[in-house]
Amino acid sequence: MQIIVENIAKDYGKKRNAVHAIKDVSLEVSAGEFVGIMGPSGAGKTSLLDLISSNERPDHGRILIDGIDLTKQHDRTLAKYRRNKMGFIYQSFELLDSLNVKENIILPLVLNHASKNLIEQRFQHLNQLLNISELADRSIDDLSLGQRQLIAAARALINSPEIEPTGSLDSNSATILLNYMQLINQKENTTIMMATHDAFTASYCSRVVFIKDGAIFSEIVNSGQREDFFEQVINMQRTIGGGSYFNVPENN
Ligand SMILES: Nc1ncnc2c1ncn2[C@@H]1O[C@H](COP(=O)(O)OP(=O)(O)OP(=O)(O)O)[C@@H](O)[C@H]1O
Secondary structure (H helix, E strand, O other): OOEEEEEEEEEEOOHHHOEEEEEEEEEEEOOOOEEEEEOOOOOOHHHHHHHHOOOOOOOEEEEEEOOEEHHHOOHHHHHHHHHHHEEEEOOOOOOOOOOEHHHHHHHHHHHOOOOHHHHHHHHHHHHHHHOOHHHOOOEHHHOOHHHHHHHHHHHHHOOOOEEEEOOOOOHHHHHHHHHHHHHHHHHHOOOEEEEOOOHHHHOOOOEEEEEEOOEEEEEEEOOOOHHHHHHHHHHHHHHHOOOOOOOOOOOO
16 A cells, blocks of 8 residues: 655644644655654644544645545545555554454454455464464453454454554563564565654664654654664654643644
8 A cells, every 4th residue: 555645734623722733744655664653742643644544634735545535535435445444553452352352353354244255364364474373262351461462463454454553562562563563564565654652663664754743854764774773763753852742732
């Protein structure tokens, strides 16, 4: 999936109280890239991902996904697009206790009325990729935290979609999950965009885009040495500074 963001802007609230969450952002993400979005608290990371995932509509600009202009689509088309093309990993994982592991993983396909054959095929593929077949019949309650993250990742990936993990993970589980994400990114050519505050997490990305005050500040590309890239990310975080932790509307 190729993502082209052209001059998008997004305000929240009205007039004097408006927050200019995204001011003017243009960005290109090629199919198969693993892009980290970093920046101080309130910089606009979540807003940017909300716009790309079509949870929000931009006030200006265009977002092209594989050449299709999201801003021109109806809500119903966007909902379908989100279900089919996007995967999300949230901090709480949102796994359903009433379903077992396999049922949780295949849920997006079941909701989409996919055929039994397709469901089985995708499920077996993920089993192989993530090495989770022995967990299939287990109940969610019996899983460790790391295993829950893995299952949440598998569910997010069952459509072979894009991933947006949000929230912080404990470092051990994060490492496991990041390794899987990197593996899937490389093996499946899945496009991944991930917002994070954490330089270690970001060091798994192929590129990190830094945003500040709703605009792109800079970006760095991973040359392949994760330790070096980690240092570069830390340095850029220092350069960009802590930013505003409190939201003061402009033009007040
Ligand atoms: N629904 C909303 N209504 C009003 N303001 C909002 C809304 N969503 C985000 N904002 C504001 O837009 C700005 C950007 O927020 P956003 O959540 O995108 O930042 P972020 O970089 O993800 O921050 P953090 O790292 O703290 O999660 C902030 O000033 C935030 O308060």
